[in-house]
Amino acid sequence: MQDPLALDPIAAYDFREGQGDTIASLAPDEDDSLTLTLGDAIDREAQPPRQGILGPVSPPGQGGARWAEEGLVIEGARVAAKTYGPAAWLTDTLVDAGALSVEFVGGPGDTEQNGPARMVSLSVDPYHRNLTLGQEADRYVLRLRTTDTDANGTPNIETPPGTVRPELQHVMATYDGGVARVYVDGELAVEEDRGGSLESWDADYPLVIANEADLERQWRGTVALAAIYDRALTNDEVTGRADAWLA
Amino acid sequence: MPGRHEAAMTRRDFVGRLGAGVLALGAAGSVARGQGSPKVGIAQSEHVLVDGAVRPYTVGEMIDRAVMFVTGAASADAAWSGLFSADEVVGIKPNGLGGYGCSTDPAVITHCIQRLHGVGVRPESILLWEDRPNNLDACSLSVDEPLLGARSHLIQSDLTEPITHGSLTDRFFRPLVNDVDAVLNLPILKAHPICGVTLAMKNHYGSLADPSAQHFDRCNTPMVDLADMPFIRDKTRLVVCDGTRARIQGQAYGEPEYYPNVVMAATDPVAHDTVGYHIIEDERERRGIAPLKGSDLEPRYIAMAAERGLGVADLESIDYEVIDLA
Numbered sequence: 001m002q003d004p005l006a007l008d009p010i011a012a013y014d015f016r017e018g019q020g021d022t023i024a025s026l027a028p029d030e031d032d033s034l035t036l037t038l039g040d041a042i043d044r045e046a047q048p049p050r051q052g053i054l055g056p057v058s059p060p061g062q063g064g065a066r067w068a069e070e071g072l073v074i075e076g077a078r079v080a081a082k083t084y085g086p087a088a089w090l091t092d093t094l095v096d097a098g099a100l101s102v103e104f105v106g107g108p109g110d111t112e113q114n115g116p117a118r119m120v121s122l123s124v125d126p127y128h129r130n131l132t133l134g135q136e137a138d139r140y141v142l143r144l145r146t147t148d149t150d151a152n153g154t155p156n157i158e159t160p161p162g163t164v165r166p167e168l169q170h171v172m173a174t175y176d177g178g179v180a181r182v183y184v185d186g187e188l189a190v191e192e193d194r195g196g197s198l199e200s201w202d203a204d205y206p207l208v209i210a211n212e213a214d215l216e217r218q219w220r221g222t223v224a225l226a227a228i229y230d231r232a233l234t235n236d237e238v239t240g241r242a243d244a245w246l247a
Numbered sequence: 248m249p250g251r252h253e254a255a256m257t258r259r260d261f262v263g264r265l266g267a268g269v270l271a272l273g274a275a276g277s278v279a280r281g282q283g284s285p286k287v288g289i290a291q292s293e294h295v296l297v298d299g300a301v302r303p304y305t306v307g308e309m310i311d312r313a314v315m316f317v318t319g320a321a322s323a324d325a326a327w328s329g330l331f332s333a334d335e336v337v338g339i340k341p342n343g344l345g346g347y348g349c350s351t352d353p354a355v356i357t358h359c360i361q362r363l364h365g366v367g368v369r370p371e372s373i374l375l376w377e378d379r380p381n382n383l384d385a386c387s388l389s390v391d392e393p394l395l396g397a398r399s400h401l402i403q404s405d406l407t408e409p410i411t412h413g414s415l416t417d418r419f420f421r422p423l424v425n426d427v428d429a430v431l432n433l434p435i436l437k438a439h440p441i442c443g444v445t446l447a448m449k450n451h452y453g454s455l456a457d458p459s460a461q462h463f464d465r466c467n468t469p470m471v472d473l474a475d476m477p478f479i480r481d482k483t484r485l486v487v488c489d490g491t492r493a494r495i496q497g498q499a500y501g502e503p504e505y506y507p508n509v510v511m512a513a514t515d516p517v518a519h520d521t522v523g524y525h526i527i528e529d530e531r532e533r534r535g536i537a538p539l540k541g542s543d544l545e546p547r548y549i550a551m552a553a554e555r556g557l558g559v560a561d562l563e564s565i566d567y568e569v570i571d572l573a
């Protein structure tokens with residue numbers, strides 16, 4: 001069953017059939033810091049293309065975002081669902097656990113967007129993050145900051161080329177304190193050792209869905225679910241989640 | 248037929264009139280569009296490529312139309328006659344760094360040489376050069392086989408002593424400095440991983456001996472000093488850019504990723520590069536690629552060159568026109 005709370009996430013957002021400009025976490029929000037806001041992006045009108053030298057210039061996606069039965073459809077630019085302020089409790093909980101999982105269910109708008117285009121981020125700008133699950137053209141990318149990495153969580157952990165498809169996909173990143181894994185549609189796509197610990201994480205970063213906090217790394221597509229767990233889900237659990245969403 | 252002196256005066260007067268708008272700009276580098284604005288002709292044809300190969304007849308027509316726009320001449324013969332004269336030594340700098348398929352096309356080079364012949368420039372008075380054998384090869388040029396009588400050279404075969412201008416010190420292809428009267432610059436339309444774009448001004452990195460030493464400040468300051476070298480600044484007569492295929496991000500070599508199907512012509516290299524930069528930037532925006540402007544890759548050299556008085560960098564002050572050959 002597509003129950004966002006089936007495996008006890010500490011933050012969970014169901015974007016199906018949403019409305020308004022806020023998305024509350026379905027998991028208990030211990031310090032009221034996990035509600036996401038879309039600001040003015042919802043139902044923002046598309047801008048007419050400007051005239052370039054060789055013809056009209058119309059960037060991919062116009063306008064902002066809109067609600068649909070399948071989730072939040074993001075076609076424009078400068079769209080993000082993010083916490084009003086730092087997601088401090090979330091960050092502290094994950095640091096204490098020393099492990100995590102990040103779940104994203106959605107349909108990428110294309111296989112060319114890059115940046116990486118941020119899908120789920122605990123970060124403040126393009127160069128400082130605790131974690132990001134994103135898309136780099138036809139690959140999913142995990143940036144996970146530990147005491148052994150830089151403040152940007154690089155080097156990237158990347159799935160093989162062709163992993164991203166412009167259709168509903170289930171993406172899960174897990175970290176058990178030593179190994180980071182990314183699953184796509186229930187299948188392990190990449191695993192790499194990631195030494196160190198989460199002690200270097202910064203509790204001042206917001207939680208951001210579908211963009212970077214400065215709105216300069218837009219991810220376009222349809223978001224159905226985003227969830228975060230304070231443990232590394234097992235292979236079987238990941239497969240079960242994917243089966244539930246993609247059946 | 249006019250005598251040699253009369254022909255030279257006619258050409259110099261003509262070029263002087265073309266450049267008057269530029270020279271009057273001063274440091275600001277901008278002027279109200281209209282009389283005095285530098286011209287950039289952009290000839291476009293959806294038929295110029297067939298299975299990825301350039302059609303010689305079509306690209307020749309595009310070159311002619313673009314050059315006619317820049318000069319205001321009623322015919323290609325008149326346009327080229329107004330820019331070059333029979334008694335001159337003409338140097339042609341193609342761009343072969345991008346490899347096969349992403350370098351100045353042989354059909355572009357051939358047509359330009361034919362137009363120079365039409366002006367009366369002797370075949371042996373036309374020379375081409377590049378800095379590496381592979382780069383010549385990518386343009387289907389060879390030091391062993393003249394192209395319509397024009398010889399190709401590797402610059403290392405004949406270099407000057409070091410010449411310093413501003414931040415830049417390097418050795419140069421000696422014939423460019425000493426023998427060539429007029430330069431025809433044949434760049435292509437490419438992004439660059441260090442300086443953002445590589446167009447007419449960057450093309451002359453293939454005219455100096457140690458281009459790798461001139462990449463400081465992301466090439467911006469040395470590129471302006473290079474363009475301001477008297478033997479480049481004062482001898483550059485025409486830029487004809489092969490924009491049939493282009494790259495808009497990443498490395499300056501490799502497969503083309505954008506097919507604008509254009510040839511651009513200009514007498515103002517700064518105006519040319521301004522237009523080329525905007526064409527690349529427009530396509531990046533169409534594809535949702537982050538703009539060069541405001542990033543480390545912003546081609547600051549263009550505005551810097553305008554501030555130096557080398558041309559016009561304000562798109563609003565450039566008289567450009569897309570000429571659709573359909």
